[in-house]
Structure formats: structure tokens, C-alpha cells
Amino acid sequence: MTRIVEHPVTDASAGPYGITVTDDGAVWFTLVHAGQVGRRDVDGSLQFVDLGDTAQPSQLSRATDESVWVTDTTGNRIVHVGRGARDSIRVLNEVSVPTMESSxxxxxxxxxxxxxxxxxxxxxxxxxxxxGRVTEFPVGRSDGMASMIAGSGESVWFTLNQGNAVGHVRGGDAAIQYFELPRPASGPVGITVAEDGAVWFAEVLGGALGRIGRDGVLTEVLLPDSDSKPHAITAAPAGGCWFTLWGSNQVGFVSDAGELTLHDLPTPASEPHGIAVAPDGHVWVALERGLLAELA
Structure with missing residues (x-):
């Protein structure tokens, strides 16, 4: 049976949103409304770094064993955050995005x-x-709202939230291949590459998970509650994927075969968003109400 423990990290107004875990076991998360990035060490201690009054840190990705890359959506930059003097976390570097207000x-x-x-x-x-040089690549579609992105080998996959499609770039500046979603206005957001090479994504408006197999075949797994609003999704090392259900206040697991398991979160209306799997197999979820949930 899965045990869920919720760890308070901020007040509800700060808004824990994105989350990742580095190889040293630390859990990193963004505070989208407070302009900060937080780190929870394995001993439970917390540190925060302020990115500025106008910053809106959104998503994170592991950079090294103990540092992360962060998108600052309103600041139009990519920020590298990690340990500095006396083990405190700080901004190590930042890269401006050439196109102004690109978000x-x-x-x-x-x-x-x-x-x-x-x-x-x-x-x-x-x-x-x-x-540290930035190159930009137009996706070739207007008002598609390129949303989340995942990498595997030389390839990247991304969702077009308003374009109802998933894009694939097979290395470098290769042409983008698009997979159109079968149902209109599905609103794809989170995306990940599973251990078997399949790509899974969350359809926040469509109440479903999508899967693109290595053979290029796209299928969907409909969720029991069409208003459950699946948001983020991440691959599990042993196969399958974990995902968040913002609308129904749940965390779910989907096997490689498409079988679903859902877990209710203890705090009502906790607004689960980002999700990550730690090296020890524990699953961490950013709850916008000021908490991190740990599933073990």
C-alpha cells in the first residue's frame, strides 16, 4: 500500500509548482507566486533563493548532481541554481532568452x-x-503555446497546449514532426519519455493520458473522471509513469500497458502540479497549497 506524507514548505500564497530531484537526493521546487526556488535536503532542512520581485520561476530540470536549471517565465531567462559558499543555494549563472517576452x-x-x-x-x-549560447527554433505553428518538454538521447518532445499536438525533434535542429491528437481541444501539457521508449503526455482539458509508442502509434487512456485535469507526468525507473490530477486532487500511476492506479491526496484541494521520482524510488509532488507530498 502506498503511504503519502505531506511536508509543509511555505504558506499557500507562495505556490509550489515545478519539482525535480537531484542525484544527491535533494528535492528542488519552484515557488511560482513568490519568485523563489526551494531545496529540501534529505534531512528535511529547507533553503530558498530569491530570483527577484518580478520573477516567476516555473519548471526545473536537473543540471548536475546538486544543481538545477529553472525557467523564469516573466524574467525571460534560464537560471542555474545550486550550492554556493557554506552549502547555501544561490544563482550560479543565468542566460537571457533573445526574444523579448517569450515566456x-x-x-x-x-x-x-x-x-x-x-x-x-x-x-x-x-x-x-x-x-551558454542560445539558439531559438520556431515551431512552425501560430498560437500553439509550446508548453512542457522532455528529452531522450538526442531527441526532444514537447506539447502544444493550444495546438492540440505533440512535437518531436530528432536531434539538433532537425525538422519538427507533429502528432495530432485525435480529440479536439485536449490541451496537452506534461510530457515524459518512459523506460520502454514510449512518450506519455497529460491532456489537461481532455481528461486523458496520451501515449506515442516507438512505432509512432498514438493511443489514449481515458481517465475515470473527465474533469480530473491531468497536469504533469514523469517516468518511473522500473516502468510506467506517475502523474498528477489537479482537478480531482489525486496522484496516479499508469503502467506501460495502460493500467491505472489512483491515490487520493490527504489535503483537500491541494492543487497537485509538478511530479518527480527520487533515486530511492519515492515520488514527490508539488502541491500549490504550500506542501510537498511524498509517496513511498
Whole structure:
């Protein structure tokens, strides 16, 4: 039986949103309304770094064993946060996005050290190379709202929230291949690459999870509650994926075969958003009401 423990980290107004876990076991999370990034160490201690009064840190991706990349959506930059002097966390570096007011949002790191991100307001993807240079790639569709992004090998996958499609770039600046969703206005958001190579994504408006197999076949798994609003999704090391249900206040697991298991969160209306799996197999969820949920 899955045990769920909720850890208070802020008040509800700060808004824990994105989350990831680095190889040292630390849980990193964004406070989207407070302009901060937090770190919870394995001993439960908390640290925070302020990105500025106008910052809106949204999503994170692991950079090194003990640092993360963060998108600052309103600040139009990519920020590298990690340990500094006396083990306190601080901003290590930041990279400006060339297109003004592009609203960087989703982010992922590839094995070669490059960092890819989406630009919500510019219909583009961005790539930061190992020298800190940014290249932008138009997605070729207007008002699609490129949302979240996931990487695997040399490939990146991303969702077009308003374009009702999933895009795939097979390495570097290759042409984008699109997979159109079968039902209109499904609102794809979270996306991940599972251990078997299949791509899973969450349809926040469609009440479903989507899957693109390695053979390119797209299928959907309809959720029991069509208003459950699946938001973020992440691959489990042993197979399957974990995902958040913002509308129904749940965390779910889907097997590689499409079988569903749902878990109710203890705090009502906790607003689960980001989700990540730690090296020890525990699942961490950012709850916008000021909590982190741990499933073990």
C-alpha cells in the first residue's frame, strides 16, 4: 500500500509548482507566486533563493548532481541554481532568452549538456549550448503555446497546449514532426519519455493520458473522471509513469500497458502540479497549497 506524507514548505500564497530531484537526493521546487526556488535536503532542512520581485520561476530540470536549471517565465531567462559558499543555494549563472517576452516555461537537459526549453508566447523552442549560447527554433505553428518538454538521447518532445499536438525533434535542429491528437481541444501539457521508449503526455482539458509508442502509434487512456485535469507526468525507473490530477486532487500511476492506479491526496484541494521520482524510488509532488507530498 502506498503511504503519502505531506511536508509543509511555505504558506499557500507562495505556490509550489515545478519539482525535480537531484542525484544527491535533494528535492528542488519552484515557488511560482513568490519568485523563489526551494531545496529540501534529505534531512528535511529547507533553503530558498530569491530570483527577484518580478520573477516567476516555473519548471526545473536537473543540471548536475546538486544543481538545477529553472525557467523564469516573466524574467525571460534560464537560471542555474545550486550550492554556493557554506552549502547555501544561490544563482550560479543565468542566460537571457533573445526574444523579448517569450515566456520560457518547460525545460529539459540532454546527455550532451545542452538545455532545451519552450517559449509559451513566441511559438518557439530554445536551446542553450555548453558555452551558454542560445539558439531559438520556431515551431512552425501560430498560437500553439509550446508548453512542457522532455528529452531522450538526442531527441526532444514537447506539447502544444493550444495546438492540440505533440512535437518531436530528432536531434539538433532537425525538422519538427507533429502528432495530432485525435480529440479536439485536449490541451496537452506534461510530457515524459518512459523506460520502454514510449512518450506519455497529460491532456489537461481532455481528461486523458496520451501515449506515442516507438512505432509512432498514438493511443489514449481515458481517465475515470473527465474533469480530473491531468497536469504533469514523469517516468518511473522500473516502468510506467506517475502523474498528477489537479482537478480531482489525486496522484496516479499508469503502467506501460495502460493500467491505472489512483491515490487520493490527504489535503483537500491541494492543487497537485509538478511530479518527480527520487533515486530511492519515492515520488514527490508539488502541491500549490504550500506542501510537498511524498509517496513511498
Amino acid at each position: 520560457p516555461f518547460g525545460i529539459t537537459s540532454l546527455y550532451d549538456g545542452t538545455v532545451w526549453f519552450t517559449e509559451l508566447a513566441a511559438d518557439a523552442l530554445g536551446r542553450v549550448d555548453i558555452m
